[in-house]
Amino acid sequence: MNSFSIPLAAIAKIALPVFLFSALATAQQGLDAETQAKILKGYQAAPVPLNLTGRDATLVGLGSYIVNYVGECNGCHSAGPPTEYVVGGNPFLGQKIKVNPVTYLGGTRDFGAFPDPAGPFPHIVSRNLTPDKTGRAAGGMKLDEFVTLMRTGVDLDKLHPTCKGAPDTKCIPAPFSGELLQIMPWPAYGNMTDRDLQSIYEYLSAIPCIEGGPGEPANRCVLGPKTTAVAGPKNTTAFSKWLQLDGSQSTTTGGGALTYQWSIPAGSPTAGISGANSAKPNVQLGGGGGLYTFLLTVTDSSGNTSMDSTTINYQGN
Numbered sequence: 001m002n003s004f005s006i007p008l009a010a011i012a013k014i015a016l017p018v019f020l021f022s023a024l025a026t027a028q029q030g031l032d033a034e035t036q037a038k039i040l041k042g043y044q045a046a047p048v049p050l051n052l053t054g055r056d057a058t059l060v061g062l063g064s065y066i067v068n069y070v071g072e073c074n075g076c077h078s079a080g081p082p083t084e085y086v087v088g089g090n091p092f093l094g095q096k097i098k099v100n101p102v103t104y105l106g107g108t109r110d111f112g113a114f115p116d117p118a119g120p121f122p123h124i125v126s127r128n129l130t131p132d133k134t135g136r137a138a139g140g141m142k143l144d145e146f147v148t149l150m151r152t153g154v155d156l157d158k159l160h161p162t163c164k165g166a167p168d169t170k171c172i173p174a175p176f177s178g179e180l181l182q183i184m185p186w187p188a189y190g191n192m193t194d195r196d197l198q199s200i201y202e203y204l205s206a207i208p209c210i211e212g213g214p215g216e217p218a219n220r221c222v223l224g225p226k227t228t229a230v231a232g233p234k235n236t237t238a239f240s241k242w243l244q245l246d247g248s249q250s251t252t253t254g255g256g257a258l259t260y261q262w263s264i265p266a267g268s269p270t271a272g273i274s275g276a277n278s279a280k281p282n283v284q285l286g287g288g289g290g291l292y293t294f295l296l297t298v299t300d301s302s303g304n305t306s307m308d309s310t311t312i313n314y315q316g317n
């Protein structure tokens with residue numbers, strides 16, 4: 001038995017989502033048995049669906065192994081012990097472990113005022129490590145920024161500077177450096193190999209985005225509204241010169257109402273449009289038999305527009 005066949009045989013015994021089979025096989029090729037075993041365990045460990053599009057499957061598997069089984073990042077980077085596990089899935093209560101995907105690596109666990117819980121100092125709150133809409137780990141961090149942060153502990157978001165005067169609940173007093181992340185075990189993690197840190201980054205880029213977290217903007221997960229005009233009816237032959245256009249299949253993800261504007265491009269026979277600002281205007285084809293083209297422009301509440309056209313083949317006169 002060669003070393004490659006061992007983990008693949010093991011896969012058959014566990015319930016791994018189908019889409020991971022090929023990623024896992026790819027990830028394990030040409031690696032030593034120990035690394036292969038870590039990758040397999042990594043994929044088993046992930047408590048959330050992973051988006052592997054454009055990701056290195058080897059690094060994602062290794063990163064999951066480190067994040068979930070070694071670093072236990074979620075212990076601090078979930079919202080706190082009461083919601084870290086789903087109800088009935090808390091291993092400390094003797095239950096079979098089931099990590100809560102809703103809070104998984106989303107941060108917001110409050111470690112209290114630092115350095116003295118009774119003093120007028122800022123609370124140290126774990127950060128949201130999930131990717132944002134850019135698809136990059138920890139709210140859009142670049143790989144080199146992430147590696148530097150893990151190695152040096154420098155807080156890129158500068159959430160709690162060192163006090164220059166009296167403490168004011170926003171700054172951290174000397175001798176602590178407010179420029180550095182506190183509580184976060186970067187002095188240990190920072191000694192990992194480049195590949196290990198890159199793996200963590202790759203895994204954190206593949207997990208689902210969660211909203212919220214200190215210093216995070218609203219709607220960090222949301223791509224800008226996507227608005228699509230759909231002009232209808234499509235591929236229609238008309239025998240009457242009266243008909244109704246239909247733009248009601250147009251969509252927007254932005255919420256809010258769409259506005260409609262129908263028009264007739266130059267070169268198309270004339271037609272009367274009644275209700276050119278509505279989703280379903282009535283038209284009267286006025287130029288005899290032929291091809292009539294209508295343009296629909298829809299605009300969403302943020303001002304994004306999209307255009308579509310439809311052509312009607314009028315068989316009348």
Ligand code: HEC
Pocket residue numbers: 066067071072073074075076077111124125126127128129138139149155156157159180181182183184185189200
């Ligand atoms: C002991 C608790 C603890 C553990 C374990 C922990 N962290 Fe943290 N981490 C924190 C806290 C708290 C902060 C914010 C510190 C501050 O504000 O000074 C933080 C901040 C970070 C940041 C900065 C994020 C940003 O947006 O600037 C990153 C990245 C990070 N942690 C990654 C990790 C990774 C990866 C692991 C596991 C390998 C991990 N942490 C494990 C407590 C922890």
